[in-house]
Amino acid sequence: MKILGYGEDFITFWAITMKLGEILSQLNDDASPEDCTVFYRPSFGRRGGAKRSEFGEFDAVIITPKTVYLVESKWDGSEASFPNNVLKLGDVQIQRHRIFRWYHENWKGENWKEFAQKHAQEFRTKFGRSIVRENSLLSQNLMRVLNKTRGKKLVDILLFLHRKEPPRIQTNFKVVKIKYEPTEGEYLELT
Numbered sequence: 001m002k003i004l005g006y007g008e009d010f011i012t013f014w015a016i017t018m019k020l021g022e023i024l025s026q027l028n029d030d031a032s033p034e035d036c037t038v039f040y041r042p043s044f045g046r047r048g049g050a051k052r053s054e055f056g057e058f059d060a061v062i063i064t065p066k067t068v069y070l071v072e073s074k075w076d077g078s079e080a081s082f083p084n085n086v087l088k089l090g091d092v093q094i095q096r097h098r099i100f101r102w103y104h105e106n107w108k109g110e111n112w113k114e115f116a117q118k119h120a121q122e123f124r125t126k127f128g129r130s131i132v133r134e135n136s137l138l139s140q141n142l143m144r145v146l147n148k149t150r151g152k153k154l155v156d157i158l159l160f161l162h163r164k165e166p167p168r169i170q171t172n173f174k175v176v177k178i179k180y181e182p183t184e185g186e187y188l189e190l191t
Contacts, residue, residue: 004187011161012059012073013040014190015178023159024064026176031064038062042145044100045138052129054138055099056092059159061145068104068149070097072173073159076166085167089158097156097173099127104154107146112139 005014015023020033039061045054060071072093106119116131123131132139156173160166161180169175183189 003190004184005190006187007077008073008075008161009041009059010190011075011180011188012071012159014180014188015073015159015161016040016060016062016071017190019178020062022178023062023176027067027069027155027157027174029064029067031066036062036064037148039145039148042141043138044096044132044142053132055129056096058096058100061149062157063148063152067153067155069155069157070100071157071159072097073161075161076163082167087158087160087167087169087171089171089173095127101154102126103142103146104149107143107150109147109150112143 005011016038020036020038024031024033024036039058041057041059042061043057046056058070059073060069062069062071072089074087102123107115112132112134116134120131123129132142158169158171158173158175160169160175160177162177163180163182166177180188
């Protein structure tokens with residue numbers, strides 16, 4: 001079977017499946033790709049959705065034996081959104097990382113209802129929103145990822161996927177640059 005795709009989501013999927021070793025190398029992580037767990041586009045609700053507990057989705061979460069990489073990806077196909085050839089992440093993306101980091105630092109694997117009651121005021125004060133409601137699909141998704149990441153170091157990543165010279169990148173995130181070459185017109189083949 002030949003799978004062809006186009007755009008940031010597909011190229012991100014290609015990078016984490018075909019170039020994970022290179023990504024880890026750029027991060028100075030000596031983990032083997034075989035020892036990693038990757039959540040591709042884990043959803044934590046719609047960012048800015050109607051529910052004030054939702055905070056969007058990462059492009060990927062890469063989990064090695066010691067480290068968790070929260071991945072936001074950008075590709076050079078959206079270069080029109082790089083004013084003055086400078087790439088910056090948006091406030092919504094940065095806030096998503098802050099919210100997940102808070103959950104990561106505070107979640108100890110306890111009962112979700114108890115966790116939410118214990119931390120509701122702190123979370124509302126810090127983020128102006130509610131902790132995810134218990135017994136919701138969102139809380140189940142979040143707990144599944146949090147249980148895999150518990151006790152590991154958290155690192156924010158900007159994965160830049162490019163064919164030509166990347167723009168200037170202004171971020172506090174660690175930057176990983178992966179070059180890709182379309183195989184059929186603008187389409188990339190997943191092999």
